[in-house]
Each structure stands twice: as structure tokens, then as C-alpha cells.
Amino acid sequence: MYTGKIRQILLITDGCSNQGEDPIAMAALAKEQGITVNVIGVMEQDVIDEKGMTEIEGIAASGGGVSQIVYAKQLSQTVQMVTRKAMNQTIQGVVNRELQQILGRSQTMEDLPPEKRGEVMEVVDELGETVDLEVLILVDTSASMKQKLETVKEALLDLSLSLTARTGNNHFSVFVFPGKKNPVEKLLDWTPKLQSLTSIFSQLSTGGITPTGPALRTALASFEEKRSLRSLLSNDDESYFEESV
Amino acid sequence: MMMNHTLKSQYRVSPGTTIIGKWHSNRYMIIKELGFGANGVVYLAKHDEAQVALKMSDNGMSIISEVNVLKSFAKVQGSVSLGPSLLDVDDWQTNRGMVSFYVMEYIHGPDLLSFLQQKGKAWMPVLFLQLLNDLAKLHENGWVFGDLKPENLIIAGPPPKIRCIDVGGTTIQGRAIKEFTEFYDRGYWGLGSRKAEATYDLFAVAMIIINTAYPKRFTKTTGGISQLRGAIRERPELLLYESVIVKALQGHYKTAKQMRAELLDCMHEHPVPDRMKGNSPAQKPKSAKPHQTSQPLTRQRYRKSKKKRGRMEFIMITIGVAVLLYILCIFF
Numbered sequence: 001m002y003t004g005k006i007r008q009i010l011l012i013t014d015g016c017s018n019q020g021e022d023p024i025a026m027a028a029l030a031k032e033q034g035i036t037v038n039v040i041g042v043m044e045q046d047v048i049d050e051k052g053m054t055e056i057e058g059i060a061a062s063g064g065g066v067s068q069i070v071y072a073k074q075l076s077q078t079v080q081m082v083t084r085k086a087m088n089q090t091i092q093g094v095v096n097r098e099l100q101q102i103l104g105r106s107q108t109m110e111d112l113p114p115e116k117r118g119e120v121m122e123v124v125d126e127l128g129e130t131v132d133l134e135v136l137i138l139v140d141t142s143a144s145m146k147q148k149l150e151t152v153k154e155a156l157l158d159l160s161l162s163l164t165a166r167t168g169n170n171h172f173s174v175f176v177f178p179g180k181k182n183p184v185e186k187l188l189d190w191t192p193k194l195q196s197l198t199s200i201f202s203q204l205s206t207g208g209i210t211p212t213g214p215a216l217r218t219a220l221a222s223f224e225e226k227r228s229l230r231s232l233l234s235n236d237d238e239s240y241f242e243e244s245v
Numbered sequence: 246m247m248m249n250h251t252l253k254s255q256y257r258v259s260p261g262t263t264i265i266g267k268w269h270s271n272r273y274m275i276i277k278e279l280g281f282g283a284n285g286v287v288y289l290a291k292h293d294e295a296q297v298a299l300k301m302s303d304n305g306m307s308i309i310s311e312v313n314v315l316k317s318f319a320k321v322q323g324s325v326s327l328g329p330s331l332l333d334v335d336d337w338q339t340n341r342g343m344v345s346f347y348v349m350e351y352i353h354g355p356d357l358l359s360f361l362q363q364k365g366k367a368w369m370p371v372l373f374l375q376l377l378n379d380l381a382k383l384h385e386n387g388w389v390f391g392d393l394k395p396e397n398l399i400i401a402g403p404p405p406k407i408r409c410i411d412v413g414g415t416t417i418q419g420r421a422i423k424e425f426t427e428f429y430d431r432g433y434w435g436l437g438s439r440k441a442e443a444t445y446d447l448f449a450v451a452m453i454i455i456n457t458a459y460p461k462r463f464t465k466t467t468g469g470i471s472q473l474r475g476a477i478r479e480r481p482e483l484l485l486y487e488s489v490i491v492k493a494l495q496g497h498y499k500t501a502k503q504m505r506a507e508l509l510d511c512m513h514e515h516p517v518p519d520r521m522k523g524n525s526p527a528q529k530p531k532s533a534k535p536h537q538t539s540q541p542l543t544r545q546r547y548r549k550s551k552k553k554r555g556r557m558e559f560i561m562i563t564i565g566v567a568v569l570l571y572i573l574c575i576f577f
Binding site: 076077084088092109110113114115117118120121122124125129158161162163164165166167 | 422
């Protein structure tokens with residue numbers, strides 16, 4: 001069985017970026033490095049404007065991931081659903097590539113008769129259960145997010161609950177933007193458990209600009225750091241699932 | 246491959262449309278939409294004069310995943326099973342691209358909560374005994390239902406039989422639960438993991454029992470067993486089953502059979518009056534409960550007063566004998 005690793009960025013925001021590089025370009029860069037970018041747009045009563053909406057969909061599209069706009073109340077359920085869906089998409093991408101190698105260039109799962117597809121799906125399900133997952137969570141802490149941070153915390157703890165029920169390993173890291181001093185700040189370094197968030201999250205201050213692009217760039221750097229650190233410790237090559245469309 | 250970047254897009258088909266399968270060439274005429282969810286839309290359709298349910302989704306993968314579950318259900322099942330039986334799987338070529346669909350038995354009837362509203366609470370234990378029986382079979386075969394909730398539970402018949410119309414959450418034991426609804430999820434209440442285990446389903450069953458007394462549900466405040474126990478104690482009709490519900494919520498039943506047996510014991514201890522119509526479901530059990538608990542209480546008091554009377558008689562006789570002896574002493 002192929003044991004690779006799935007790497008994702010989960011961006012939680014409530015609107016438009018207003019500083020630094022284009023987040024859509026940064027998301028495209030992530031995808032090139034085999035990292036999927038998913039975006040969740042959180043609403044309160046207010047509606048996310050057209051511009052914010054376009055940006056959210058744009059980031060997910062160029063990041064090869066999933067986007068969803070939700071009311072703060074439904075955040076928990078959505079965060080885990082989006083993460084899971086994106087993970088399955090990535091696995092399906094990999095399985096499809098393997099199929100193409102076996103069956104010939106233009107063949108994908110949809111070209112198989114329904115009976116055969118079921119067997120392939122079992123492989124996809126199995127991989128979803130056992131694959132290692134790295135999720136970097138980027139939380140927008142601009143002023144308008146203040147009321148929603150408690151809900152975001154709940155949703156992240158809930159995500160951890162869902163993912164740790166799997167057999168495969170999980171690694172999480174959390175960044176906020178803007179930070180106290182820098183545009184982007186690391187809140188939690190790579191860890192298998194998100195529980196430690198509870199205390200850190202209550203001390204968060206909100207305010208200022210929304211540097212979504214720089215936040216994504218920092219996230220990519222963090223993945224790179226993690227990879228090089230691990231290759232120092234062990235010599236074996238890491239294999240990553242990469243998105244194919 | 247086909248990619249969905251948003252979860253909301255959903256393909257809709259208007260009534261009267263005929264769907265012809267690409268692989269098996271079966272024809273289905275859409276009658277109406279029955280419902281929709283995150284994983285697709287279900288239609289009532291006609292095939293060879295028979296009514297069937299047809300589920301369609303932009304996401305071919307979720308369709309295939311559910312078909313796998315339905316197929317394994319078919320292996321489990323005895324006569325009539327919890328889930329619908331699978332009739333066909335195919336693709337449909339539309340001008341928007343290929344859409345996957347599967348066809349299943351059309352299970353017709355009111356959902357669990359509406360049924361109890363109409364027929365009265367006397368049906369409640371019966372339906373739950375049926376449900377636990379079906380779950381026991383499912384668990385024995387290595388599966389966990391996952392997304393159990395009253396909206397998905399249909400009372401088919403007559404004779405009334407509980408069936409489940411959405412198998413999308415069914416998961417192999419030991420894996421992570423695929424799909425869930427917060428109110429019925431033990432993780433949400435802080436009472437366990439999201440690993441697919443028999444205890445996960447039994448927690449959901451307990452929450453559905455609570456749900457029958459709280460049709461609008463309630464939200465988490467403190468969470469945990471204390472909030473849920475509080476909710477049970479506020480509803481007299483739940484009080485009868487308190488011990489069973491609480492044990493299921495805490496994961497004390499390892500099998501559905503155990504929970505079923507104790508639910509049945511509850512019935513013997515507290516027989517539900519056989520005529521309780523659903524007009525005032527919250528009040529009827531209230532009038533029934535003091536009656537049931539007062540009976541043993543009176544009996545106990547009766548015994549106690551009888552004992553007291555016996556003691557009085559004993560004292561009177563003793564005093565009488567003493568007085569008699571005293572008089573005898575004086576005179577002789």
C-alpha cells in the first residue's frame with residue numbers, strides 16, 4: 001500500500017485581503033509544491049461582499065482545494081467536512097494517476113463501469129483512513145473576526161477530534177494574521193494534538209490589516225522547514241501526494 | 246477528473262425527465278424530488294410501473310461509496326433490513342457532463358418523530374427495540390451506521406417497521422466516522438471519540454430517544470453527561486428510561502443486544518398505558534407517572550403502619566399483664 005502524506009493549508013477568514021502579495025498567486029504556488037489550499041469564509045449576520053467571495057473562491061480554485069462560505073454557527077461541521085473532502089480529492093487524484101498508468105492515458109475512474117469503480121473506491125476509502133495528514137491552519141484575526149474567534153477555536157478542536165479518530169497520523173500547526181508584531185505569527189508549532197490551542201486562543205488580540213498573501217507565503221515556508229528538518233533526522237525520501245487535475 | 250471547488254453546487258432535474266443509464270440502459274422517469282443533502286439529491290422515479298428512489302450526485306465518488314455500503318448491507322440482511330435494497334448503479338450523460346446515480350427501493354412512510362406524534366408514545370419502545378435489533382445485526386457484520394438521526398428513520402408498513410433511508414455515514418468498524426450530525430454525535434457532547442464503534446451508534450440511539458421528548462432539540466451549554474441528564478429529568482416520559490439512556494450515553498453498553506434487553510426490562514417494570522394518543526404527548530406520561538410510582542409507595546406505607554399497629558398491641562398487652570400482676574401482688 002502506498003503510504004504517502006497529504007499536506008493542506010486551511011484558511012479561515014471573513015473577507016478580503018488588503019496587504020502584501022496576491023493570495024491567489026500564493027495559493028497557486030502552494031499547489032505547485034503539492035500543498036492543497038482550502039478556504040472557509042465565516043459570516044456572522046453580515047454578508048461577505050462580492051469581492052471577498054471572489055477572492056475566497058479564487059484562492060481555493062488555484063490552490064486545488066475546496067471553499068465554503070458558512071455562518072459562524074455551522075463552522076465546526078464545515079471545517080471537518082472541507083478538510084475531509086479536500087483530502088479525498090487529493091487521494092482520488094493520486095488513484096486516478098495510478099489508474100492512467102495501468103489503463104492508458106485518457107482513462108480515469110469515471111471511465112470504468114460502476115461495478116469496477118466500487119473496488120477502486122474501497123482503495124480510496126482505505127487511504128483516507130490510513131494516510132498521514134499535515135494541516136496548517138491560518139486564522140484571520142483582523143478586527144471583524146473578534147466575535148468569531150471563540151467559534152473558530154471550537155471548530156479547530158472539533159477538527160482535531162474528527163481527524164484523530166483516523167488510523168493515520170496527523171500534524172497540525174496554527175498561524176494567525178495579523179500578529180502582534182509581524183503580519184503573520186506562529187501560534188502553535190507542528191504537533192499531533194490541537195488541544196493546547198485552548199489556552200493560547202483566549203489571549204489573542206485582533207485588529208488591523210488582512211495580509212492573506214503574506215500569510216500563505218509564511219505557511220509554505222513552514223512546510224518547507226518541516227520537510228528539511230525531517231530529512232536531516234532521517235535519510236529516507238519523503239513521498240507526498242500531489243494534486244493532479 | 247471532475248472537481249468541485251464548492252460544496253453547494255448540486256444538479257437538479259425537473260419532473261417528467263427520463264433518465265437513461267449509460268451502462269445498463271434502464272429508463273427512469275422522474276416524478277418528484279424527495280430530498281437533498283450534502284451528498285446529492287434523491288428523486289422518486291418510475292421504472293416499469295414500479296416506484297423507485299433514485300439518488301444523483303455531481304460527486305460520483307460519494308455515490309460509489311454509498312453503493313458499496315448498500316451492497317454490503319445486502320449481504321448482512323435477513324428478510325427486511327434497516328437500509329433500502331440496491332437496484333441499479335449507472336451514469337447519465339447530460340449536457341452538463343456525466344452524472345452518477347444509483348437506484349434503490351422506495352421506502353415510504355412518515356419519519357420517526359411525525360409517526361410518534363400521530364400514533365402516540367406507546368409506539369416509541371417498539372420502534373427502538375426494532376432499531377436496536379437491526380443495529381445489532383449491522384454491528385455483528387463489522388459496520389457502524391454513523392449518521393443516525395430521526396430525519397433518516399422512516400416508519401414503513403403496515404405493519405410499522407423502522408427503516409433507514411440514508412446510509413451515507415455507514416463506516417467500517419475501527420475507522421473514523423465519515424458523516425455525523427452534531428446533536429447525535431458523542432464527540433460534540435464531549436462524551437467520546439469519533440471512532441466507528443458500536444457504542445457510537447448506541448449513543449445516537451439514546452439521543453434520538455431524548456429527541457422524541459424535545460422535538461426541536463436543544464443546543465450545547467455545558468455539554469457532557471450533566472446537561473443531558475438534566476434534560477432527561479425535565480421530561481417525565483424520559484424518566485422511565487433514564488437508566489438505559491444514561492448508560493448508552495456513557496458507552497456502557499458494548500452491544501446493541503445489551504441495550505435492547507435493558508430497554509425491554511424497563512418496559513416490564515413500567516408498562517406504558519396502552520391508549521395514549523399523540524395529541525398531548527408531553528402531558529399524558531406525566532399523568533401516568535405518579536400513578537406508577539405512587540403504587541409501590543402506598544404499599545410500603547401500608548406495611549409500615551401495619552407494623553406500627555402490631556407494636557402498639559404488644560405494648561398494650563405488656564402493660565395489661567404488668568397491671569394484672571401488680572393487682573395480684575397487692576391482693577395476695
